[in-house]
Amino acid sequence: MRIDIITIFPDYFAPLELSLIGRARASGLLDIRLHDLRSWTHDRHNTVDDTPYGGGPGMVMKPEPWGEALDTVTAGADAVPRLVLPTPSGVPFTQQRADRLAGEPWLVFACGRYEGIDSRVAADAAQRMPVEELSIGDYVLAGGESATLVMVETITRLLPGVLGNAESAVQDSFASGSMARLVEGPVYTKPPVWRGLEVPPVLLSGNHGAVDRWRRDQALRRTARNRPDLLRDTPDGEFDRRDREVLTEVRGQSGTEPVAD
Secondary structure: OOEEEOOOOOOHHHHHOOOHHHHHHHHOOEEEEEEHHHHHHHOOOOOEEEEOOOOOOOEEEEEHHHHHHHHHOOOOOOOEEEEEEEEEEEEEEEEHHHHHHHHOOOOEEEEEEEEOHHHHHHHOOOOOEEEEEEOOOOOOOOHHHHHHHHHHHHHHHOOOOOOOOHHHHHOOOOOOOOOOOOOOOOOOOOOOEOOOOOOHHHOOOOOOHHHHHHHHHHHHHHHHHHHHHHHHHHHHHHOOHHHHHHHHHHHHHOOOOOOOH
């Protein structure tokens, strides 16, 4: 996969040299290219923003450098990239969207700052490539760089060969497969007793069926406590009898309505 990132702060992306992504880049699985937006400015101050039409606080990123940057970055290639615009105004970035974007051969991320990028940039780009506006949460950041880091890591860890064990992605919170989207339960490693706290005996039993059931129970409990919205969106048919018993127990403890039989 090729990923181009356009930003006024290329140094922000030093973490992409580390860990799994760094190794994937070194091995050739990932081609990540950073571009300084100011390279496409033509005044002595390398200006990338101006006051908004219609008045109001803040500044808006100018269309000219963005247009030139996208023209240059996407020129001369056989493939057509997908442009991703991180913005709190976008649709929610979910694990399912990450799965879909992981199937793209080429992504371009445009990191906005200030009050955002002049809207004509997205409209112009949409004539040549797919454009998506994505939000990582209901809050406002200083710029799109940190959101881009989140999305790049989420997407690229799904690529074949990036994770040491491909099963890790399958067992993640929010992983695709079942329509029941659950957060991951608690995890443990050696030693079996630490500061008087013991690893649950079932994990030491060697009974894989019992371990799988315990992990599912814990995922259900944690999801019911921390993300009940995920359970509300799940069809009843996705839960077996044991699932219903666990959810009834948790919701009874919290005073909320249990799942109906």
